[in-house]
Amino acid sequence: MPTTSLGSVWQRHRDTDRHPSLLLSRASLLVLAVAFGLLGAAEVRVPLRAQMVVYLVGMVALNLPHGGYEHFENLRRRRPSFRWRYVGVYLAAIGGFVGLFLAAPVAGLALALTVAMAKGGLGGLQVLEATSGTDHLQTRFQRGLAAAVRGGAVMLVPIVFWPQTFHAFSSLMVGLVEPGALSSYAGSFDTTRLVIGSGYGLALTAHIVLGYVRGGGRSWLIDAGESLLLAVFFASVPVLVAVGLYFPFWYSARQVARTASVETEPVGDERWDLLGGADPSTVALRAWVVLVVGALATFGVLVAVYWAFPNPLGTSDLLPGAVAFWSMFISIVALPHIVVGSLLDRDRGIWYVP
Secondary structure (H helix, E strand, C coil), rough: CCCHHHHHCCCCCCHHHHCCHHHHHHHHHHCCCCCCCHHHHCCCCHHHHHHHHHHHCCCCCCCCHHHHHHHHHHCCCCCCHHHHHHHHHHHHHHHHHHHHHCCCHHHHHHHHHHHHHCCCCCHHHHHHHHHHCCCCCCCCCHHHHHHHHHHHHHHHHHHHHHHHHHHHHHHHHHCCCCCCCCHHHHHHHHHHHHHHHHHHHHHHHHHHHHHHHCHHHHHHHHHHHHHHHHHHHHHHHCCHHHHHHHHHHHHHHHHHHHHHHCCCCCCCCCCHCCCCCHHHHHHHEEEEEEHHHHHHHCCCCCCCHHHHHHCCCCCHHHHHHHHHHHHHHHHHHHHHHHHHHHHHCCCCCCCCCC
């Protein structure tokens, strides 16, 4: 088994922390933050209907294919027995999430928000480790704080800066099962915003200061800059637009850079490679079959979840109902995506780097 020297790791970081996908992600969020900041200063408001369309295009058309790709890469060279166990646990996790949401929709909403933060935070930490390095994160606490800050920007910052929209669509999500279930919590929302805003600000400050004290350097500078960029982005851009564009333009784009940083040595047993075979036509055919099967499987889960919800589009119009349903659905399928593909598979999960 070949070993990787510290020198080669550092060279790989130097080569990949300027990957075009990383530059694109940073530039995209910076441009959007500045543009919406200027619009806000000029008191120009983007119509809510347009925001919902942007959200659905970003989350469905642009980001969903990448989620399937992550699963495929994780399972591509696994033994068939592992794949079946993976799928079994995956479906069980989906069933558990749906059951929780049907029995306690407010708790299901809280889990959905947690899933979004976990995916953004854990995935962001893995990108940082594979590209710029994490020399400044010297303890498990620091790594957890880094993930919490990056993931927290996705949901906690919008609660503070876009409370009306956030609360309205949270109510719609809960209304998929029990309309009005969130109304009893409305009276404490302002206090919740204050606590969340103060807590996130302290966490962001502590993360940046600790990183500088424990190591500093280029990895800290990149991490600090990106953490601040995420906070500013979600504070400046309306929450539906911000979330809808964050996942394709930041999360997925950066996972491409992480994948490019993985060493090219064989990973797993090539005998089980789903795209194995020297004939290019065979590879293309297998790739097409995998794509079709994956799309049908996702559609099947979508139909099952839609059927399980008493009010799958809520009690509102079609467009806001579609946003609420998709937000819950993508959280449901992302939970096992994180748990099965990462926490329960630390050596070869969706964010594996040799």
